[in-house]
Amino acid sequence: MNKVNKMIILGDSARYDLCNYGNYNTDNFLSGKLPGIYNATAGNGVCIPLFKVIMTNKCSNDCRYCVNHGGNQFNRVEFTPEELTSIFLDYYNTRLVEGLFLSSGIPKDVDVSMENMVEVARKLRMDHEYNGYIHLKILPGTSYDLLKRAMSLADRVSVNIEAATPDGLEELSTTKTFNNDIIRRMKWIKRLRKKDENLAPSGQSTQFIIGATNETDTDILKCANWLVKKLDINRSYFSPFNSMKNTPLENHCEPHPKRTSRLYQADHLIQSYGFSLDELVFEEDGNMKLDMDPKYSAALKKDMFPVEINSASYKELLRVPGIGKISARRIIESRKINFTFKTMEDLKKIGVNIGRAEIFVKLQSSYQKTF
Ligand code: SF4
Known part of the structure; x- marks a missing residue:
């Protein structure tokens, strides 16, 4: 099979690995002209086209959600490291x-597969003096030395956790183990990065598949939070389960389209706004409401409201729907120069979404109307 046909197959297979929040773009792929190009959004919001591909769709693992699982019968293809390097350079140049x-x-x-990936990165860095971005997946079960070599060549590495609990992963695959193949490798990455900051300098991320098991939002957020605190995972991606034909889960329901957005919002509140898991609102089934964002739900539950804008702490301001980090800082800064907020217009001018904030705030001890 020629390289273009392989690209069409193997570039498409990479689409479910997320490398940015909720924004994988397959437009280019669907045009049939440029397989393997996906737009990722960097931390500063800039959109970066990435060449996203898998080396091979040959696999002996039995992940029940994946069309490449070993039990599936179809023509498998693979790239050699030389082929993949040359295609990438064509795109890059x-x-x-x-x-x-x-x-x-x-x-x-597993080490043979990982070795092939590392060889692509080595060729690019050493033989072609490529200094751009490389993100390597660390395959579950990769050996320590190979993992270290991958980290010496990549900007970022990631081990996909897929499930939030050992039982959840067991439901999805009998060939990957939660604690050994995944968590242990994450610990190695953390330890290696502590020893040498040049190894995978952009850190490690991971990905959960949402909705393939009965794991709840509570399970997932607990695990994501634990990964950040204990293993220095700097980003968790929540990939909605896709029921694919010719997989054991082809008849399994897909999650509600809003579920992953709610998880991202809740995770952001925990990691960036300092919310604790206990502040969030979960239904009896352990999941969050889909029809209301988690910050608004949490605010309705709290008895701290309304807060007085002219005296509330930064932490209190961050809990008000409609007030983000920038507007909370502006409120604090304005108060330092003795500015008193008297009307909702004053808040609007510094970027507060007053429609959302209105029922949760007081100005000079009084509720204010937005109109
Ligand atoms: S998800 Fe599982 S079955 Fe699919 S390619 Fe990866 S290891 Fe193989």
């Missing part, structure tokens, strides 16, 4: 992409 995101199926020995 014509400015179609600005970075590489590489993963792989595991036909037999």
